[in-house]
Amino acid sequence: MISRRDFIKYSLQGIAAIAVPVTAIEIINPSKLFASKDAREIRWGFLVDTGKCVGCGFCVKACKNENEIPYDINASRTWVERYVLTKDGRVLADSPRAGRDGFITGRIELGQGKYQDIKNEDIEKAFFVPKLCNQCENPPCVQVCPVGATYQTKDGVVLVDRKWCIGCGYCIMACPYGVRFFHPVYHTAEKCNFCYHRITKGLKTACVEACPFGARLIGNINDPNDEVGRIIRTERVSVLKDEFGTKPQVYYRGLSKEVR
């Protein structure tokens, strides 16, 4: 419980924070996070190797089971997208049932029950991209929560308090990556939390565990011996939609400009 004086102080700070986002001037990058590891011993980060993903969807299946997201609803904490670029310059993308059942046909889902067939010889390039919560360093979803029901833990994971969430949907609107939805049972905002119950016990996330191809990796990027941290620091990686200034902590190998 904070005192009233603190409450007022923090309120004023909050108002000031809206007007002057000082943190925006400061560049937070992995090396800097690495350097400041004394302040935060653990910072969970994720690495997706899009080249290794074959679109089997085992990650989505495992995630839904592990995190008690009703299996048949059309929403998921993690999903797999498919991008197909044709020789005549079209970009087609889909994620049927969030990729839960994998991609077993070449037909692209267009929504409203429509599909498009593409001949194999017309394809210039095609690939799969797994998506999940970016656990942003500056999470806009947390910034806009009016009641403090979603928050970032010390180790960088964004969680939702199901007992405090009022269900306004502002966080869902604020997320540029579309990772949030309303849980159909609990009716509160729902999102990927890097399987917080697993990583805090030293286990890997359910999706990382389920991926046969090593397309997904999770690690403490503040740990100098951690593979994810090492790859992020020493190899060429990119993040999704960095123009929003959210500083995502899910890094991608082999991202292409068509990826949304």
Next chain:
Amino acid sequence: MVHGELWTLKELFVYPNEYIYWSIQIVMYPFMTGLVAGAFVLSSLYHVFGIKELKEMARFALVFSFALLFAAPMPIVLHLQYPFRGINVFMTPHFTSAIAAFGIVFFSYGAIVASELWFLYRKHFVEVALPLKEKKDKGLFEWIKFLIFCSLTLGVYDLSQESLKRDEKAIKILAGIGIPVACFLHGYAGFIFGSVKANALWMTPLMPVIFIMSAIVSGIALCMLTYIIVMEVRKIKMKSQRKPWMSLRLDSEMSLEEVKGAEIGVIKITAKYLILFMIFAITLELLDLVFRGYTAVKHWDILRTVIYQKDFTNIFLLQYTFGNLIPFVLFLIPGLTIRRATIGLVLAMMGVFMMRWNVVIGGQAFSLTLSGYMEYIMPIIPHDWETFKEGLGGAVSIFVMPFVLFWVIAKIFPVFNAEEKPSVH
């Protein structure tokens, strides 16, 4: 089924978790707060700037603004997945969120309007409460009435000239403070949308200003419309009272002709302010549109298809043509009549509603992927609580609410035929 799936149609590439999460109630929310702000600004034009022609309208607008005030947060409460947890906004406000400011701003604004009303009607409360206080063996109804009015006096029974002068001064100060607060109340509603950086259509610093201008338009239009209705009812009553077999008990000292003359006079004056704010609103909206088209950043490709194709009817026909252009012309043609004004006012309000619709629903008409679309199919016939509140039924209930409240509040505050206060001018 996921929340939102029922009324969302997806087309092309849309992220799996994307649906129309903010539906009709979030359209109603800025519409209703807009009416509150607009009604208050209208009443303040008289109290602060001393525009005497608006005197009769001002008193009415203030009471109506109070009625609207209670209805304004209802859409957002109905929209919540946990309406009763809405109180958390007061318990643990997170001021980095535009919605958290709602609690504070709304409360301050409500306090200002309520205080202003108290000063305006304090004399009336005392005049009702005092005789009841002295009266012995009150009936149950009288007891209730006494308790209501007794508490409304806040324990002050002083009706001296000096105290009434203080009332006048307080009203003026409160109306003055109220204008920026009303603009802030609604401007921040614009900020709720304008600050969502993830949404290509919403994110513009012009959003709060656009919202305030159109809010004032809708608020003035609603006040004028309600004023016309009330005056028409009054005329019908007076006509029936003229009949020889009825008693000559007139509830006003004005004659029928005087009422008619006063009515069109008030409407003509107020219409000028309506047109003024309408020009501001349209200018800003068009500036926004032109700017987006000219700068044509990454998301313009999809915005263009939404604005000029998918939502063309809603934006250019319903909002700009029927909601702005036609009322504009109707009010500018000389020789304004009550009937013409009524049509213009209904259209202007529809225009502002469509503006809210095109922002809230239009902002979700395209996917975050910028390569897919979503369409909102508003539930018309409800089959459960959710489809009622997030559908036509919920919207209509919210719209009717302030009128019912006004009717109730008008029982306590005599809106019309109130005795003249001693002037301090």
Next chain:
Amino acid sequence: MMKSHVWRPLYAVIGIVALILIARVLVVPDSFGVHERGYMYGWYNKADEGFWKKVTVKYKSSDYCKDCHSDKYSSIMQTPHAIIQCENCHGPAMEHPENPARLSIDKSREQCLRCHSRLPYPTSDRAKIRGIDPDKHNPGIECVACHNPHKPSLEGVK
């Protein structure tokens, strides 16, 4: 009168604010406050972290299986299917073997097609996986009728 009546509405407002502040003390959990990430990102009920840490772990990984099912485990480890976790087909091992004693096994055709429906996508590893056209290769018949997922090489075909 010393005190002017004009302050009465203000007293009423102060009264309401006081009520809200009292309600805050009663309603807001003690662990609610500003935590490590500051007011912008760390304004929350600390106790809720515990809720998320307590979620039941369902997937135990193949290491959990290998001691009791060492025969199956070591044989599959000799095959290209060594990369697939047991639980991807056998289901999460939570509370196994106590309850349920036997796990449900997904032997469906769709399960195999997740990888083996041929999608020759250039720039994707999917193209490297041996696959079939599901519409032409024995449609309607379960893959396990001929293939053994624990011995996936074509020599293992029944």
